[in-house]
Every structure is written in C-alpha cells, then in structure tokens.
Amino acid sequence: MHGQWLVYRVISKNQSAIPFAQLAPGQRQLVQGRFDERRRDEALHRVTDHLMKSLKPELHPERLKRVPWPVDSPHGTRRLRSS
Numbered sequence: 468m469h470g471q472w473l474v475y476r477v478i479s480k481n482q483s484a485i486p487f488a489q490l491a492p493g494q495r496q497l498v499q500g501r502f503d504e505r506r507r508d509e510a511l512h513r514v515t516d517h518l519m520k521s522l523k524p525e526l527h528p529e530r531l532k533r534v535p536w537p538v539d540s541p542h543g544t545r546r547l548r549s550s
Contacts, residue, residue, distance in 0.1 A: 487495060 487498065490498065
C-alpha cells in the first residue's frame with residue numbers, strides 16, 4: 468500500500484480509570500505532584516482574591532512596564548518568573 472492512505476474508525480472503546488494504588492510509583496508521584504500543585508495554586512488564588520477584595524488596591528499596569536524583568540539575583544544569575 469505504498470503511497471496510499473489507510474483510515475481506521477473506532478466503533479466502540481471501553482476505558483476505565485486505573486485506581487491510584489495500582490499506578491506505578493513514578494506515575495503516582497507525578498499524579499500526586501500535579502494534585503499538590505493545583506492545591507497550592509487554588510490556595511494562593513483564595514488568598515490573593517481575599518486581599519484584593521479586602522484591601523482594594525489601586526492597579527497601575529502602565530507602571531509595570533518600567534520595571535526590569537526578570538530581575539537579577541544577588542549571585543548574578545537571572546531568575547525567571549514561574550507561571
């Protein structure tokens with residue numbers, strides 16, 4: 468079948484979630500790490516949302532354009548902001 472296309476269509480598929488305890492150790496660590504990161508992000512968002520509501524800061528995004536970024540660390544290497 469050189470130079471031709473062959474297309475398959477899946478008619479049905481049975482898929483289920485693998486229980487956490489049955490995952491390989493590396494996979495469990497990856498899943499746990501992602502879960503922990505999501506929890507940290509949600510906690511940070513709750514704190515910053517609360518601060519924004521309670522303190523009502525004035526936002527001046529145009530002033531941020533003058534701030535050099537990323538900033539130099541004390542050791543001369545550049546630190547990048549993580550997203």
